[in-house]
Amino acid sequence: DTEVTQTPKHLVMGMTNKKSLKCEQHMGHRAMYWYKQKAKKPPELMFVYSYEKLSINESVPSRFSPECPNSSLLNLHLHALQPEDSALYLCASSPPFAVEETQYFGPGTRLLVL
């Protein structure tokens, strides 16, 4: 099973709302990732968690707040977003310290900020 699930599939929020994106995997992977993808562009890395600890933050604005409650679950908390934050948000997971570092992606959450 190489499945990463993400909820919700679609999300519309206002600039004053607080919402959360959820990502789950049951492959025993201990590294999990958040990416942001704008239309016609490749994904951009936002955060990396390794063994439930934040290991990489790519200078993401504080209105995005990641959380890794356990080894299977990754959340992205959203607050006071801007319209330019509208994008596809992808979650991925990988086995840690594997030579090939294959990342498996979820289907994404399409976010629209009004």
Add this chain to the structure above:
Amino acid sequence: AQSVTQLDSHVSVSEGTPVLLRCNYSSSYSPSLFWYVQHPNKGLQLLLKYTSAATLVKGINGFEAEFKKSETSFHLTKPSAHMSDAAEYFCVVTPAGGTSYGKLTFGQGTILTVHP
């Protein structure tokens, strides 16, 4: 430092004809290389990966890619295109080890159109 260049932003083929999507890379370390496919409004699906074993890598849905170190290339091919192959394809490189663990470097993507 590493980088990936996908040489064509758009490729158009007829159904049943061969597909060639070109990718060149540069990497300071021995790289791992991947091709991912993204259908419209979907996530990325792993097509195949190269990790310093066989230089000809076979993937899903009839795709394959050949790692050529001398040419720093990792082109994706398929003998016969199917309508369902229409999607965006990303060539991706990552160092096998090093301090950049977890950081994939993506090419800009190639949109494949398949005509009936």
